[in-house]
Amino acid sequence: QKVLTALDQTWHPEHFFCAHCGKVFGDDGFHERGGKPYCRQDFLAMFAPKCQGCEHPVTANYLSALGGVWHAECLVCTKCLSSLASGSFFELEGRPYCELHFHQRQGSVCHGCGRPVTGRCMTAVGRKYHPEHFICAYCLGQLQKGTFREHGDKMYCPACHDKLFL
Numbered sequence: 657q658k659v660l661t662a663l664d665q666t667w668h669p670e671h672f673f674c675a676h677c678g679k680v681f682g683d684d685g686f687h688e689r690g691g692k693p694y695c696r697q698d699f700l701a702m703f704a705p706k707c708q709g710c711e712h713p714v715t716a717n718y719l720s721a722l723g724g725v726w727h728a729e730c731l732v733c734t735k736c737l738s739s740l741a742s743g744s745f746f747e748l749e750g751r752p753y754c755e756l757h758f759h760q761r762q763g764s765v766c767h768g769c770g771r772p773v774t775g776r777c778m779t780a781v782g783r784k785y786h787p788e789h790f791i792c793a794y795c796l797g798q799l800q801k802g803t804f805r806e807h808g809d810k811m812y813c814p815a816c817h818d819k820l821f822l
Contacts, residue, residue: 663688674698722747733757781806792816 659666673680675692687699694702704713708722709730718725719741728741735757746758759765759772766773768789778790778801790799793810805817812820 662686663691663693676702719743721745722750722752735760780804780811794820 658669660669660672661667662672670680672686672693674686674695676694676698679695681693681695684696686693687696688694689699689703700713700715704715705718705725706712707714707718707727707730708724709726709732712727714725714727717728719728719731720726721731729739731740731745731752732738733740733745733754734751736754738754740752740754744755745752746755747753748758748761753761755772756765759774764773764777764784765771766786766789767783768785768791771786773784773786776787778785778787780790780799780801788798790801790804790811791797792799792804792813794812794816797813799811799813803814804811805814806812807817807821
């Protein structure tokens, strides 16, 4: 009879099988954990770290981020799914975001240009602006906080407001 030696024991080939699914090992070999043999599929499913994005086993070429491991292709913005594998991203509630969508979720996007406000900021009528985008809707002159008028969801300098609406 044929026999094989593995895990410091001698086995009939038909009796040497995966401790989890019972599949007899073929040419693929086996993996060992705690003195027990496992097929590759069960070993990875049971013992390999899981990707935080797709929850499939991570076996090679991974990124560490947000307290876990990720396949490079799975580390994407939660909102737009753009790749974050370059390493630059923002975290909110344990999930990765690109800069724009992080600031949108935080309410820190300029109402004038739609881009994130990361430096100086003007806040008026519950909206944020880059100072250079806080402008009169008519003459496009830069407005100053406290010296503007609002009309129909738009901001105007006092002179344009009076000329247009009074």
